[in-house]
Amino acid sequence: MARKPLTNPRKSASQERSRATVDALVEATARILVRDGFDKASTNRIAAEAGVSIGSLYQYYPCKEALVAAVIDRHNQDIMQVVRGAFAEVAVESVESAARKLIAVAIEAHRIDPKLHRVLAEQIPRTGRLKDVEAFNREAHTLFKGYLESHRNELRVADPGLAAFVCVTSIEALAHTAVLRNSEKLSSEAAEALIDEATRLVVGYLK
Incomplete structure (x- = not known):
């Protein structure tokens, strides 16, 4: 039976210089994943791309799977920060206004770097980060439920x-499918049309 790769970092970066090294490694991993794919990524290539020695890489990450997991974690944290901010902004707005803004945020968050998002979605099972995605969905559900209870x-x-x-699952599925499978065709005008239609769908269900 094949050993499961270790996907947790060996140590956390506490000083400014070490944080810069970790940032360079994570960003280099993201670039290589988008450009070359997971199979062609290696710790040697990642270290070279980051301008870091292979020894420094192994101080923080035991393998490339751990680096991919770090990219997934950072990507999810960035998206969740945007989502939290959106819910805070719409807390006292009408259902119609809130639904439109939340749907727009979901679609735009997926459009930030659709190629990276696509690669990371493929690698989530490999890196054991499915539980983190589930935690992300639970938090989004809790935030949406809180909004609905107050309205x-x-x-x-x-x-x-x-x-x-129903709403969170529908919005996530719509944004994920539209952006990741049709990102090249999803112009700003098309995205606005999609937001309009999705808003009608959600508001029609809620009201």
């Missing part, structure tokens, strides 16, 4: 928790 008087749905699950 019950605008809704026809009886169960905010179930409604949040």
Whole structure:
């Protein structure tokens, strides 16, 4: 039975210089994944791309899978920060306004670097980061449920928790599929049309 690769970093970067090294390694890994794919990535190539010695790389990461996991973690954290900010902004807005803004954020977050997003989605099972994706979805569900509970008087749905699950799952699936499979065709105008249609879908369900 093949050994499962270690995907946790060997140590965390506590000083400015070591943080710069880690940042360079993670960014180099992302570039190589997009340009060459997972199979052609190697710790030697990543170290060379980052301008870091292979010894320095191994001080922080035991293998390339750990570096890919670090890219996934950073990517998810960046997206979740945007999502949290969006929910804070729409807290007191109407359902129509909030739905449109949240859908727009979901689509734009996927459009930031669709090639990287596609590669990382493929590598999540390999790096054991599925539990982190599930945690991401749970937090988005909790935020959406909280919004719906504070706007019950605008809704026809009886169960905010179930409604949040339906909305979050639908928005994520729509954004993921539209951007990752059709990113080259999704112009700004097409994205606006998609946001309009998705908003009608969500608002029609909620109200």
